[in-house]
Amino acid sequence: MQQDAPASAPHVHLNLNVRGLGPSATLAINERSAELSAAGREVFRLGLGQSPFPVPAPVVEALRQHAAEKDYLPVKGLPALREAISGYLERTEGLHYRADHVLVGPGTKELMFLLQLVYYGDLVIPTPSWVSYAPQAHIIGRHIRWLPTRPEDALGVTPEALEGLCREDPERPRLLILNYPGNPTGVAYDPPQLEAIAAVARRYRVLVLADEIYSGTRFHGEHVSIARYYPEGTIISNGLSKWCGAGGWRLGAVAFPSQLGWLRDGMAAVASETFTSTSAPIQHAAVTAFRGGDWLDDYLVRSRRVLRALAAHFQGVLTDAGATCAPAQGGFYLFPRFEAHRERLARRGIDTGPALCERLLEDTGVATLPGSVFGRPQEDLSLRLAYVDFDGAAALAAADVEPDAAFLQRYCPTMVTAAHRLADWVQV
Numbered sequence: 001m002q003q004d005a006p007a008s009a010p011h012v013h014l015n016l017n018v019r020g021l022g023p024s025a026t027l028a029i030n031e032r033s034a035e036l037s038a039a040g041r042e043v044f045r046l047g048l049g050q051s052p053f054p055v056p057a058p059v060v061e062a063l064r065q066h067a068a069e070k071d072y073l074p075v076k077g078l079p080a081l082r083e084a085i086s087g088y089l090e091r092t093e094g095l096h097y098r099a100d101h102v103l104v105g106p107g108t109k110e111l112m113f114l115l116q117l118v119y120y121g122d123l124v125i126p127t128p129s130w131v132s133y134a135p136q137a138h139i140i141g142r143h144i145r146w147l148p149t150r151p152e153d154a155l156g157v158t159p160e161a162l163e164g165l166c167r168e169d170p171e172r173p174r175l176l177i178l179n180y181p182g183n184p185t186g187v188a189y190d191p192p193q194l195e196a197i198a199a200v201a202r203r204y205r206v207l208v209l210a211d212e213i214y215s216g217t218r219f220h221g222e223h224v225s226i227a228r229y230y231p232e233g234t235i236i237s238n239g240l241s242k243w244c245g246a247g248g249w250r251l252g253a254v255a256f257p258s259q260l261g262w263l264r265d266g267m268a269a270v271a272s273e274t275f276t277s278t279s280a281p282i283q284h285a286a287v288t289a290f291r292g293g294d295w296l297d298d299y300l301v302r303s304r305r306v307l308r309a310l311a312a313h314f315q316g317v318l319t320d321a322g323a324t325c326a327p328a329q330g331g332f333y334l335f336p337r338f339e340a341h342r343e344r345l346a347r348r349g350i351d352t353g354p355a356l357c358e359r360l361l362e363d364t365g366v367a368t369l370p371g372s373v374f375g376r377p378q379e380d381l382s383l384r385l386a387y388v389d390f391d392g393a394a395a396l397a398a399a400d401v402e403p404d405a406a407f408l409q410r411y412c413p414t415m416v417t418a419a420h421r422l423a424d425w426v427q428v
């Protein structure tokens with residue numbers, strides 16, 4: 001029986017914007033998977049999107065060397081790191097963001113929260129979008145506008161959808177978050193698409209946050225940013241979590257065009273009153289990561305080989321099983337939809353995305369996340385899988401050449417099994 005709070009307990013009134021909010025879905029599925037594993041269940045951890053690869057050795061070494069750094073660093077970040085990030089954007093994407101226009105933080109997630117807090121406007125995101133953009137807006141009390149998407153556009157933002165929304169109220173301030181390669185689909189935009197979206201954003205003076213956290217994992221070819229077409233209105237975010245395998249180190253950064261200095265300074269002011277500055281040893285190590293070198297190029301070439309082979313494997317198995325799934329161009333996600341199985345699944349009592357993932361986990365041990373946590377309707381039979389549950393160090397070391405089926409079977413056997421279990425289960 002639940003005990004009443006003693007009369008002396010403090011009044012607790014939850015902020016209305018936080019009432020009913022649970023833990024973030026990505027972190028919740030990770031913890032649940034860990035509990036199930038600890039209890040002896042066989043679990044394929046395709047829930048949390050965490051890089052399978054180790055942090056590159058030179059970056060770990062830099063961290064070791066700076067472990068004794070203990071002073072608070074400048075709020076906006078270590079000058080050498082801000083230089084290195086500016087250089088990284090120049091080198092990898094041909095973009096000119098000045099070092100003093102870069103703001104470093106404990107993960108881009110925190111910086112995005114600050115951005116939404118400091119910028120006053122509606123949040124515009126496509127359905128599906130990463131799990132935390134909308135809750136952050138909700139916590140702060142911003143309006144969330146979901147952009148409708150279509151399978152034939154790989155569930156991405158189109159200039160037409162953005163135009164349709166902006167036309168309703170042309171002068172309204174808006175923040176569009178464009179994430180590519182995207183979470184949860186792995187899909188990126190090509191230059192003509194980016195140019196067309198940029199033209200609409202400029203026409204309606206929409207602020208764009210280009211969430212490029214997966215840029216370094218781009219499977220083929222170079223990553224092109226929307227900032228190329230809309231430099232004055234684009235803030236770029238990136239960090240160590242994905243391409244550098246260091247999610248748990250919590251280091252991210254945002255780069256602002258000179259026109260948006262007021263926004264950067266507003267965010268820095270709030271940063272100074274909240275997280276103060278980012279961990280000193282991690283910032284020193286991040287200088288090495290963002291400066292890069294042949295060792296990083298080699299690491300990225302190998303990681304991309306493994307990731308694209310896995311994406312192709314899942315894509316093939318799922319498509320053969322009747323799922324619809326846009327081909328990924330980077331990152332480590334796929335977002336299959338099982339509309340073709342709706343009747344068959346309904347006979348098993350499964351008619352929503354959450355039921356699909358729950359039963360899949362119960363029956364097969366494959367942990368995924370339903371499309372609904374990414375803003376899809378409950379009844380959407382979609383899910384996100386993150387193909388990251390394997391020994392990344394061994395796979396990386398072996399990826400001298402393009403991985404074939406035998407390579408995947410040897411170095412990523414759990415992923416091969418998970419793909420087949422999912423495909424067999426959905427076709428029962």
Ligand code: GLU
Pocket residue numbers: 024026027047048049050109130131132183
């Ligand atoms: N971005 C990762 C994901 O979508 C994990 C980190 C997080 O959500 O905070 O799974």
